[in-house]
Amino acid sequence: MVIAALLVIFIAILVIRTLTYPFLKTDTVQEGQTPETPLTEKSIKRFAEGIRIPTVSTEVYEDTYFKPFDDFKVYLPKAYPEIYKAMDTITVNKYGLVFHWKGKNSDLKPILFLSHYDVVPVIGYNPETETASDTIFRPGDAVIPPADTIQSKWDYSPFSGAVADGRIYGRGTLDMKCMLFSLFEAADTLIAQGFQPERDIWFAFGHDEEVGGRQGAIQIAEYFKQQDLTFDAVYDEGGIIAAPGSALESIQKPLGLVGIGEKGFLTLRIKVHGIGGHASMPPAKSSLVYAAEIIEKLNNNQMPSKIISPIASFLDNIGGEMNFASQVAIANQWALKPLLISTFSKSPSSNALIRTTTAISMAKGSDAANVLTSVSEVTVNFRILPGETVDDVKKHVDKLCEGYNVEIETISAREPSAISSLDTRGFEIIKKTMAELYPKAIVSSYITIGGTDAYKYQSVSDNIYRFMPLNLSLSEQRSIHNENEHITLDNFAKMIWYFKELMTKY
Numbered sequence: 001m002v003i004a005a006l007l008v009i010f011i012a013i014l015v016i017r018t019l020t021y022p023f024l025k026t027d028t029v030q031e032g033q034t035p036e037t038p039l040t041e042k043s044i045k046r047f048a049e050g051i052r053i054p055t056v057s058t059e060v061y062e063d064t065y066f067k068p069f070d071d072f073k074v075y076l077p078k079a080y081p082e083i084y085k086a087m088d089t090i091t092v093n094k095y096g097l098v099f100h101w102k103g104k105n106s107d108l109k110p111i112l113f114l115s116h117y118d119v120v121p122v123i124g125y126n127p128e129t130e131t132a133s134d135t136i137f138r139p140g141d142a143v144i145p146p147a148d149t150i151q152s153k154w155d156y157s158p159f160s161g162a163v164a165d166g167r168i169y170g171r172g173t174l175d176m177k178c179m180l181f182s183l184f185e186a187a188d189t190l191i192a193q194g195f196q197p198e199r200d201i202w203f204a205f206g207h208d209e210e211v212g213g214r215q216g217a218i219q220i221a222e223y224f225k226q227q228d229l230t231f232d233a234v235y236d237e238g239g240i241i242a243a244p245g246s247a248l249e250s251i252q253k254p255l256g257l258v259g260i261g262e263k264g265f266l267t268l269r270i271k272v273h274g275i276g277g278h279a280s281m282p283p284a285k286s287s288l289v290y291a292a293e294i295i296e297k298l299n300n301n302q303m304p305s306k307i308i309s310p311i312a313s314f315l316d317n318i319g320g321e322m323n324f325a326s327q328v329a330i331a332n333q334w335a336l337k338p339l340l341i342s343t344f345s346k347s348p349s350s351n352a353l354i355r356t357t358t359a360i361s362m363a364k365g366s367d368a369a370n371v372l373t374s375v376s377e378v379t380v381n382f383r384i385l386p387g388e389t390v391d392d393v394k395k396h397v398d399k400l401c402e403g404y405n406v407e408i409e410t411i412s413a414r415e416p417s418a419i420s421s422l423d424t425r426g427f428e429i430i431k432k433t434m435a436e437l438y439p440k441a442i443v444s445s446y447i448t449i450g451g452t453d454a455y456k457y458q459s460v461s462d463n464i465y466r467f468m469p470l471n472l473s474l475s476e477q478r479s480i481h482n483e484n485e486h487i488t489l490d491n492f493a494k495m496i497w498y499f500k501e502l503m504t505k506y
């Protein structure tokens, strides 16, 4: 009887807490409130021509084919002469493009918009040898059939900037020349209207984000530091609007994911020693068997899970759209956190939000079938949750490797970023502008899983927001760094509108 009574009380508490929990309400919006976002032929053409310049960055900087980067530097002032008249331009490290638009009130702290104009390669496409005919842009008749089998997974040539079916095709349309060109379209329009911003606005466009940003973003951030500049807000890529159902199946609303922090990473190579020799007389355990045991230990002993603040507020924001069972779990974390964590752990994408992930990505034994090597190798890649450190992960690995004869080498490492506050003008303006542009969207803080240039600007701002208002379906999201990358004209138009609002509201 007592147990039954306690159970009833417990359930009652869960239910009451769930019903009174302050989940974000998004059902109050009326239809027909979204602003007009017209797009001119000129805007489309300027963007498409920027896509035609194949600015592919290369892992080894010295191996970069720089001609397209030079072309891009020549192209921008030709396409936007008014911007170059209205703003001061600074070039950092030859290709880092920085723009300074003076505001009316120099006492106010400036803001900074970022973008990068390098793109990832297209498999089978070499910008150095590709003939121009493959990328010819014919305005009004831009339908270019795929040139050969390599490009056959593209509806249009990857550097064609083809405009068809209400879309612009090409590498960089989403990642992320779209932001550079929508920023410039926004600024260009405002300049034409005689607008001058309240505070100084800066733009910084790096040229090697896809390979680490060492030559672009790091140097530009250093330049800002030397100038004693700090920013009230920094806006960069990192989050998008996930179309209904594309981020979480149960969320049938557009989900604006604003990255307010990003995960760090650590890649370790573990050299495992054992007895080598001929495969005809193997020892009980070879180095590769020890390596396999270490792999198993790493995989079975994941770093602890944790619901960090951006994810906690993410849950509060989306909870209202979830089923009652999920709501009970979110509203009653004091009792049901393990349940919530185990639900999150089930899918790779949500698991990545609640822990430092462990990915064993490479393993190597001997080079011959009949030879046992005395040293086998395991390579493991961690993505570190904000709040944990590179050192925490190294200690975790050391512990798991206890009792084995190993050498552990760090291949690459970066600490997780700081978490930007949600209680700032910088974030409020995103929310307000999104409420006008996508009244039905849920806008929420989030953690960016991959790395961005934004990270490098932590020395010049505490308020860094990684978000482009791109409403992307799952297949569009998958086209990033992949085949058939394209942007809808509607998305491009809305981005221009959005950045115009940010520039005028701030």
Ligand SMILES: [Zn+2]
Binding pocket: 116, 175, 176, 209, 237
């Ligand atoms: Zn990018």
